[in-house]
Amino acid sequence: MGSGDYERTSPTYEFRDDPGAKQKTQLRSHLVLAANALRIDKLEEAESQARAALKIDAGSADANTLLAVVEDRRGNSAKAGGYYAKAAELAPQQGAALNNYGAWLCSNGRAAESLAWFDRALTDATYRQRASALANAGSCALQAGQAGRVERDLREALSLDPTEATALAAMADYQYRTGHYMDARAFSERRLAAAPATAAALLLASQIEEKLGDRAAAARYVQRLRTEFPQMGTLQPGDSSQ
Numbered sequence: 001m002g003s004g005d006y007e008r009t010s011p012t013y014e015f016r017d018d019p020g021a022k023q024k025t026q027l028r029s030h031l032v033l034a035a036n037a038l039r040i041d042k043l044e045e046a047e048s049q050a051r052a053a054l055k056i057d058a059g060s061a062d063a064n065t066l067l068a069v070v071e072d073r074r075g076n077s078a079k080a081g082g083y084y085a086k087a088a089e090l091a092p093q094q095g096a097a098l099n100n101y102g103a104w105l106c107s108n109g110r111a112a113e114s115l116a117w118f119d120r121a122l123t124d125a126t127y128r129q130r131a132s133a134l135a136n137a138g139s140c141a142l143q144a145g146q147a148g149r150v151e152r153d154l155r156e157a158l159s160l161d162p163t164e165a166t167a168l169a170a171m172a173d174y175q176y177r178t179g180h181y182m183d184a185r186a187f188s189e190r191r192l193a194a195a196p197a198t199a200a201a202l203l204l205a206s207q208i209e210e211k212l213g214d215r216a217a218a219a220r221y222v223q224r225l226r227t228e229f230p231q232m233g234t235l236q237p238g239d240s241s242q
Contacts, residue, residue, distance in 0.1 A: 027056045034066045043070050061091035065100060077108060088117070095127025103136050111143035131160040135167035142174055150174050165195040172204055181211045199229040 034049035047070045053063040068083035081104050088101040102117030118137035122130060138153035151174065157167040168191035175184035188205045206221035 061087040095121040095124035099133045106140035111140040114140045131157045131164045139170035163194040184208045
């Protein structure tokens with residue numbers, strides 16, 4: 001008997017819950033609560049809710065992903081990677097899980113290995129964040145030295161989402177590395193307009209302006225670095241450290 005079915009015993013009605021439906025509702029509730037806790041950086045609460053979800057469904061890829069994010073924020077990259085890998089194992093056709101694991105591999109020195117995971121993510125026809133997977137693929141191909149797919153994947157990502165920050169940053173970097181400094185400037189400016197600045201984005205912007213001979217613009221970006229990211233304050237225009 002499903003939730004919402006009833007038996008007539010008198011002028012009142014008795015509703016009987018389907019145990020399976022009740023479990024699904026509880027699982028979803030724990031996942032939502034974990035995600036909400038993550039949004040406000042309550043990591044212990046997020047972990048507690050994610051683990052409660054796993055008690056209901058040990059095969060929940062979403063719960064493993066949430067635990068991965070918790071560990072990432074705690075700085076426990078290796079533990080996060082284990083959870084991302086588990087999520088991908090549990091949901092081998094889910095674009096989000098595959099993209100997440102690929103991103104972790106890339107950010108942990110395994111850029112070449114990550115590319116296959118982005119390709120797998122893109123085979124999920126229901127995956128709505130295709131621009132993210134393509135941006136990650138292009139960015140990680142750049143790190144892996146696979147120039148043949150860098151621009152292809154990044155341009156496809158930007159055709160789907162012209163404000164995709166990862167793709168814009170990677171395109172600026174790629175154009176800078178290949179000596180196309182005007183194009184690099186254009187992508188850098190688009191990146192800084194699309195999302196909050198990062199230290200890397202501001203540093204690259206200053207380096208691009210140095211190559212274009214605009215030392216005043218380079219100095220302005222360095223000043224932003226010093227103001228917004230004090231730990232980078234010793235940088236000078238033209239500094240090539242990343």
